[in-house]
Amino acid sequence: MAEPATGGASGGVPSWGPHNTVRVVDPSPVNWLSITWNTMEEANRVDHEGMGQPSLAAGWRWVDDETLELDVRRETVFQDGEKYDAQIFKLAFDKVQEWTNPHPPGAFLNFAQDTALTVVDDHTVRMRFPGGNSAALMKLRGMHIPSTRFWNEWGFIDPKTGTAEGHW
């Protein structure tokens, strides 16, 4: 029986061994994407039955045909202790918008350059898509939201090329 990762009596980090380790060989050409979605988090995710679920956005609503408002999840912190809020969400959007074609699957995941994201308050952001973009939630699934430290130390820049194009 696997020891719960949340710890035994001490509640600390488990002692890792064969009893609580799963070894996987994933020869898929998109195994990099599985690693990404096992380690990064986005506004929404897709569950094991293939259905969209809230994640770092606790919910969302289309205010009108061009405006999506998202509830930024409250009382959430990154592993490095940084508090997650609407400014962090906006930082992730600003970072991805710096590049022409950051997503390996292709430009269809890009937000148009005229997409605007405004912080309404600490727990609300509003995205405006001139002309409409019902694909927004699909695109948000690919917009990773890490802590500030990630951007400062790594980002998605390929050290060999110095660019994040095709490297998100």
Place this chain on the structure above:
Amino acid sequence: MLADGISTLDTRSPQVVLEPNLTHWNPGRIPKVRIIYENAIPKEDAIKSVAAGDGKVDVVTDLTPAEAHAFQGGSVAAIHSQPAKTVLAGVFNENKLDSPWTSIEVRRAMNMAIDRDAVLQQGAHGYGSVMPAFIQTGRYGADPKLEPYKLDEAAAAAAIEKAGLKGREILVLASPDWEGVVEVMTANLAKVGLKVRADFSKTEPEGWDIKLVWHFDWSPQYPVGVVHREFFGNNGAHRAMPEDPQFDALYAKLLRTPHQPAQEEVVREVERYVHDQARALFLISPSTLFAVSNRVSFVAYDTCMSELAETTVR
């Protein structure tokens, strides 16, 4: 779809070790195990390891139907078949010189020539399902009134003959993973007067006729953006036909329809359109296949991603 040179990593660590984030906001999704991706073990050896129960590998992803069918795990391991959001379809090369595939009658005849049950049962060892076009029955966007093209060899043969294609050799490209599927297609198409020359070399020789493409839908209920667009959209990586203004107009309509249930109705409209136009040679939705040690309680994702938050050791 992903492309070599962009998506394929050119370097990788022999192992990637994932440990749970114990401070995650959602305690219900904190993994109960550590995951180690073994990148240096070849797939064939990994499958043998799972079958032998030697403890070196617990899970192998992405088995082909043939590999899953041949797997002998005895009491220590088994095949996990997941009915994932996948598509296996033939792309018609409408761009080749004097392409016969620009004809809707011919494309429909090709769809009527295929015995999808045989493709599934014989070609893919039963691992998957038959579906009308690109969305599985019961999934978001599926049209309950839409049915797969019915097998009608006589009508297909008549249309092939009328188009002057009887006796023609056609070049079918496919991954070796789908050799069984191509064998069934070859037999099916022979019955309507076409001879298949199969090419499993993963190259794209000029003048090819049909290319088998496997694709998957990882999206939160947006199959047209991830799958249909990739095959038929003006920026689709698999498109082998002139731009289709009708498809592009439907996609633009979808983009302007954010609210449910109206959005799902547009998805159904797209699905009906590509089906009625026989825009592809519709085949099956293959299951994703895993070799899994019995010591693991494995939860697979319908997205085809090996997300493992719910997987545990028994």
